[in-house]
Amino acid sequence: MTAPTTAPILTAPPAISALGLRKSYGDKVVLDGIDLTIPEGSIFALLGPNGAGKTTTVQILSTLIAADGGQAQVAGRDLTREADGVRAAIGVTGQFAAVDNLLTAEENLLLMADLQHVPRAEGRRRAAELLRRFELTEAARKPVVTFSGGMRRKLDLAMTLVGDPRIIFLDEPTTGLDPRSRRTMWEIIRDLVVADGVTIFLTTQYLDEADQLADRIAVLDRGRLVAEGTADELKRLIPGGHIRLQFADLTELDAAARHFGAAARDPEELTLRIPSDGSIPTLRAVLDVLDDAAVRAESLTVHTPDLDDVFLTLTGHGTPDTTTEMAR
Known part of the structure; x- marks a missing residue:
């Protein structure tokens, strides 16, 4: 690469x-x-x-x-x-x-x-x-x-x-x-x-x-x-970065998942994993989607590859x- x-x-x-x-x-x-x-x-x-x-x-x-x-x-x-x-x-x-x-x-x-x-x-x-x-x-x-x-x-x-x-x-x-x-x-x-x-x-x-x-x-x-x-x-530069959203219940999780087609849904952990490059514009876009849909996440974490991955x-x-x- x-x-x-x-x-x-x-x-x-x-x-x-x-x-x-x-x-x-x-x-x-x-x-x-x-x-x-x-x-x-x-x-x-x-x-x-x-x-x-x-x-x-x-x-x-x-x-x-x-x-x-x-x-x-x-x-x-x-x-x-x-x-x-x-x-x-x-x-x-x-x-x-x-x-x-x-x-x-x-x-x-x-x-x-x-x-x-x-x-x-x-x-x-x-x-x-x-x-x-x-x-x-x-x-x-x-x-x-x-x-x-x-x-x-x-x-x-x-x-x-x-x-x-x-x-x-x-x-x-x-x-x-x-x-x-x-x-x-x-x-x-x-x-x-x-x-x-x-x-x-x-x-x-x-x-x-x-x-x-x-x-x-x-x-x-x-x-x-x-x-x-x-x-x-x-x-x-390296794929694998993502934004991890955690929700209070399945209703909120399912509501959010409908707006992020490429996201990985985990009903046991009540989390949604959305592919991301880790940039501020991407993060802002995710938050805007949640706001527009009136969906509330309990927590949000951004995960990026480390230099070992690079x-x-x-x-x-x-x-x-x-x-x-x-x-x-």
Whole structure:
């Protein structure tokens, strides 16, 4: 199923724009001409099964590898001609924490400051501020080898922020974290956007993560974007949504059922299930019919497919495939 939504009306200039990005390894096509436009100060999530091309997209946009075709701009700079300018504006946090286990948290941050040629005094100031912001001050002088998974991921993201990037690529940032640590990371990501105006490009296989965080979501499958929109827009692409009406008695149920030919009637539960796309106009139309017929419902609930349904329908896979890691 390929049903991209209408392109959004942007209220901010694009932080990332790409047109026709392509990448192959031998005869394996990893990206097959994808287009992206991501506004500044937003969270964009890229979903897809293993092998869809998510990590390859991040690697291209962060200048780690070159595309075979297409063009892109990141932070207003051409990805090919101004690669150094792109690198100066971005930060990248990969799937696995890139921290030195033998150093302390503070030493890891100071090392990153040195690598980015931050003056010594400013580097110490930034390290102290990041330790405070990520609630790592008490553990600042402990070796990272003693850290929990959640602490390591927070430190990894803090290291990305040492260079004060305006765009951050987060490649599956909460993989392996427990639910509490995942929610802590979500709060940190939201704060980066709200407080600092940072743009986040997020790849994830946790669909609830995209639902919670992303302003817009794109679904990538076999190297192609098969849909893009807000979480609600994507859910409305999938059949199965309905409005459930419950009535006080059979008389009211039967009276309502006569006005909704496609509805499923359940006399035991005294409910009527009306197919719906979940939109406000559809809901308003149902209420208008009930009002005109002088029928009173005891309760009304709107049910829409979740992102799991979207993912499985759009990608056509019941489970993630096992394409090679290179294709990710």
